[in-house]
Amino acid sequence: MHRSPTAEAEVAAELSAARPALVPRYSAELPGARAAVLTRLWRALAHEPLPWITDRRTGRDGLALLLRDGRRLEGPLPDPYATAAYVTVVQLDGTAYDDPARLMTDLGVPHGLPFAAELGHSVASLALSRAGQEGAAREWPGVDWGWEQRVVDGHPFHPNCRSRPGFSVAEQLAYGPEHRPVVGLRTVPVPVGECLLTGDWPNALRDRGGDGGRLLLPVHPWQAAHVLKRAGGEGPAAHPLMSLRTLALSGELADVHVKTALSARLTSSVRDISVYSIGMSATLSRFAESLTDGLLHITRTLGAATADSPDLAAVLRESPQVYAGQGEHVMPVGALATTELPSRPGWLADFTRLALTVGLRLLDLGVALEGHGQNLLVVLSATGEPLRLVYRDLADIRVSPARLARHGVPVPELSGRVVTDDETALRRKLFGSLVAGALAGTAGSGAALREAMERAVPDLARTEDLTALLEEPLPTKALTLMRLSPGTPGDQWTRLPNPLR
Template sequence: MHRPPTAEAEVAEELAAVRPDLVSRYTAELPGARAAVLTRLWRALAHEPLPWVTRRERARDALVLRLRDGRRLQGPPADPYATAAYVTVVHLDDLAYDDPARLTTDLGVPHGPELAAELGHSVASTALSRAGQENPADEWPGTDWEWEQRVVDGHPYHPNCRSRPGFSVAEQLAYGPEHRPLVALRLMPVRADECLVTGGWPDGMRDGGRLLIPVHPWQAAHVLKRAGDEGPVAHPLMSLRTLALADGGPHVKTALSARLTSSLRDISIYSIGLSATLSAFAETLTAHTDGLLHFTRTLGAATAHSPDLAAVLRESPQMYAGSGERVVPVAALATTGLPESPGWLAEFARLALTVGLRLLELGVALEAHGQNLLVVLSSTGAPLRLVYRDLADIRVSPARLTRHGLPVPELTGRIVTDDETTLRRKLFGALVAGALAGTAGSGTALGAALETVVGDLPRTPDLVALVENPLPAKALTLMRLSPGTPGDQWARLPNPARFGVRHS
């Protein structure tokens, strides 16, 4: 039977045409990339509520999954908070698999072929990303965008960590932040009276009665199919569709109608409409954190009443760094070596939990994962303050705000909820199971850091829920295998908090 070429082979062929000097390095990186993606997939198989896994049996040196069709899947014990690629092979009955795409295909589960294709892209793109790295400099970066480009492997827990279907190899090299390119944005002219604009819109992005909406060149070529006008050059950040203008101006969040990791990266009309209100509301929250948290302001947002043609202009987080300080995305902290110190990790956890739980008590649940959350470091690396960006997916509780005597902003839609489970999942899943876990790198390190600090935090019902219940995390693989189920789905992870809350 003829098998179509794998994503690995397709990337190798394209790479030979556009960057033949990288082919040998790409090939050498493939085994490690397979292990990186397989480790993330095994985490999902071990911990997500997948309907075709009927039982999980744990032994000292193995985990056995009993499948609904009677087959047996076996691999190493799965630490849901580990970031190292420690899974190199798993066994489906008597067959060994080191390729996550082939394993997913042979599992034969509903929607498995689509996920398998994405996993193949994830492996190939991870190997490509690693192949393009230069020897890291010992000196820390001096600009925000250089920190962003240190994140090579993408999402620490999503098997689709580097999946970029729809991007050719040349486009990955031209637009992927880990490849350190300069990207020339396009400007799409649209009549101002045909646009929804919130906040201000800069004069430099106007042409008489028209707005010039910045567009990612991939979007211009593949979705809008219009060249537009020549725009500014910018450095891509870790989300790929958000870029830092090279002249030191604001960050530009562009629509990118491609599926990266889980989601299509367009910009909804809903989020544009609320952006100015959310930004103004967020500024009022800083005073309630004793200055430990700043929000990057939204300077302006515009849409041509289409999620495919929209942009948001935001302050650079660098605005909140003092003399000698650095603002580092939490996802990039692992590249500093700082989290290897248990004392440093505990202090960072103390800062993050103090701020996150305080805002949750007031009525605001941040989606504080490693991309949205940044930390201000002193010249010696001490965590001083936090910076949060991208308010589009926070949750706001009018009831909690009212209880604390805070004004309720005029918000509508999915952002507004008083449901405690929804609020806690939003914060705990992003901050603890995401940002803190990814920084710690293992359940042991995460548990030790939490054990050091939670007894000193205010004993609120939210804190008790955090330490006494399983930890919520998005069931990322289940969501990709459930295209007909809207919204988030959740896994309940073993709680690393191996302690009780001390009574004050």
């Protein structure tokens, strides 16, 4: 069996120094972590338009991929919507591989070596994340950030589901939400006159000394140490959420989430906060308030500020918890797979019906949400029934002026990437995130997703977008192709078999 021990051994060595008692559990979790990442990679190899795969042949025993150099890669029949780690080994010209990093290395494709290193880090970090779950409470949390920290495996379909290059083991333990730390944020004082500020900024994050006062921009400790190269002042204690760079504040700001700049590559891209998104935040937030109804709430952006740098910026948002009534729970959709939910037949169909009703209604109106398992949250009753949705982080939605005008909705003063009338782009944004992402990740398999959609679809409003969803292949981001195409900016896409056809 071909295996690359580099990243796994590095993490083991660091873990021996940082938390030696965790080493045996880490080692025990490695085989499962390899299978989890290999399963995600196999999905990409089976369905993405990778230029060095010339043909795909399905047989009784599985799938064979014919490579441009004449080699043959074989594995099980793929389920593009499966979340279980069902791929434990693949064969490259008769040689067995259970390690995705070694497989990518030996494939020898353009830009494959950096990606292989990321896969190795993803395996090692995933094993580390799973190792830290012994003794974790499984009862339903009473706070919003408790739900976020239940998501251990990261992105359900990205091979880099837990890749955190640039983070030491000690830093992963200190900042990773699945390790349930309390993070002491740092603050950097910036004169108000030198900031781009939209919305309101709380007094708790202001320094009134000096001329005109200064904003205290919350900074993630990793960013302060590795990018800004300065310690900064002591900031509020906070609980990291699914995205790691967004945290739930404590104390007098306990109903506030802060999105910090974190210039590290997590899964696909380097994370920062663009000056553009700060400038658009207040307008988007005001516009989003008009979209709220009985089935959907959109968290308000309270304030956003940048010191004219994507490396020093922060966005303050309402906690989704404010939209949960007495006895109700609000959780990211990505956490549903970690939670014991009502076992009655039809629960998944009810949730699917709710999500599609909201998503398609807004799309028809002219707003395409990026409703993946992190941005989209669901409010559950005390007994676990899906009641309504909450959406957060408006930075990557798409707004169609033409569709809004057709419905008589005033067009907000927006510009840049969020504005498009391109029908394909609008549908990709919603279908790729909501159906191929959030709903598929919750269903866990193509068969379960198909059954839920079949039960939900008859109750949906008949629109052209629904017709496209039912009859065309399902778009999703080609996440591996994007990582292997460093010279191609922006998203790249592939199409998955329609679960209803």
